[in-house]
Amino acid sequence: xxxxxxxxxxxxxxxxxxxxxxxxxxxxxxxxxxxxxxxxxxxxxxxxxxxxxxxxxxxxxxxxxxxxxxxxxxxxxxxxxxxxxxxxxxxxxxxxxxxxxxxxxxxxxxxxxxxxxxxxxxxxxxxxxxxxxxxxxxxxxxxxxxxxx
Numbered sequence: 001x002x003x004x005x006x007x008x009x010x011x012x013x014x015x016x017x018x019x020x021x022x023x024x025x026x027x028x029x030x031x032x033x034x035x036x037x038x039x040x041x042x043x044x045x046x047x048x049x050x051x052x053x054x055x056x057x058x059x060x061x062x063x064x065x066x067x068x069x070x071x072x073x074x075x076x077x078x079x080x081x082x083x084x085x086x087x088x089x090x091x092x093x094x095x096x097x098x099x100x101x102x103x104x105x106x107x108x109x110x111x112x113x114x115x116x117x118x119x120x121x122x123x124x125x126x127x128x129x130x131x132x133x134x135x136x137x138x139x140x141x142x143x144x145x146x147x148x149x
Contacts, residue, residue, distance in 0.1 A: 019066050021065065022062030025056065025058030029056070085116055101149055106132075111128075114128050
């Protein structure tokens with residue numbers, strides 16, 4: 001007899017989502033990273049090192065999600081709208097970065113995401129809008145000496 005709190009079974013959509021994330025990690029490792037990174041080894045860190053680590057994390061965490069799903073996945077209409085709006089904002093931000101560059105677009109894009117996700121804590125807003133683009137710029141441009149759009 002179940003009281004509705006049994007979370008061990010998980011929802012099949014959680015397993016599918018885990019497989020999709022693992023497949024994305026595999027695609028990154030097999031095709032996307034090799035096709036989009038330089039093979040030059042200037043500096044102390046090769047250009048594909050961090051993307052490869054992230055791709056392996058996608059594979060591992062996706063498989064964990066597939067093997068051990070938790071909870072129930074039942075998105076409501078508002079959640080779907082937020083996901084579609086975030087995906088649309090991402091495409092627009094990528095296009096805008098190609099036109100005007102990373103520094104002007106990244107804080108605006110982060111602000112749009114913060115608003116979409118209804119974040120209200122000032123420290124989190126400042127961290128997302130100012131901190132994340134600044135850290136990204138410092139790591140990529142200064143430490144790795146790689147170009148940003």
